Amino acid sequence: MELTGDTGEETGNGKCRVLTNAWFACSPWGNLNCMSRKTHNDARARRLALIIAAVCAAVAIPTLVVLFSVAGRVSSPWFGQHDADARAACDFSLTDQDGSPLALRDLRGSVVLLTFGFTRCPNICPTTLGNLAAVYRKLPPAAQEKVKVVFVSVDERDTPDTMKGYVPFFHEQFIGLTGNPADIGTTARAYGAFFRKAPAVGEDKSDYLIDHSTYTYLIDPEGKLRVHYRFEQMPESERIADDILRVLGMPERPSSDP
16 A cells, blocks of 8 residues: 555545545644654745745846946936046147147137047048037037037048048037147047057058047046047937036036927
8 A cells, every 4th residue: 555645535546645634644643744744844935935035136136236227327417427536638739730739738718529530430430520510519609619629630641631621521610630640649548549550451551441449538628537428429419518518517408409
């Protein structure tokens, strides 16, 4: 006879099902079984509790991460990546599109939006400069007078004349800078910008592109690096304009401003 069940009745196949009658199971004769079942139930309860805890943790942890991330974005008034230390921006002296020397210190009193690229760039640079033109147009006239957009070429093929025919296409107030490779390299490294010459296309060794980083840097009127923007942030002209107005201590644009 095999002990298999819990009704205390004999089944049709002759197997006797026992040990589940409540009185017998918890009587002195069934106490050992009662303790065994209690231990089994406790183990099941603990496993169930662990499973529930694991599920709750799996749901709660990502939720908390998202909430803290959102809270951080909401609490920060800056759209770009804000430099809380507001370190001094590295000074440089290069040549503008008119062939005149221009140093960063010459632009003190203005917000400077600084970016690196080259005039033969097929997409990144014209897109960035177009976005900066949109930012400029979002500013009120009083703020525009205190903003300088500076495009530094990392391509030795670019000359002041090249820059003069390129940069004003995006806005007549924009400034294009060139210089010798050593000065350009020093300036770029000071801002954490990267560039390198890509292999030439075809037999013409002068026909090449330049791989370069795409950040835009916001320098305040005191010459301190306050914010930088990733390339994918640049289409948000209104939010960048608000950062500029905040740096200038001017009221932000009304939210309904087109």
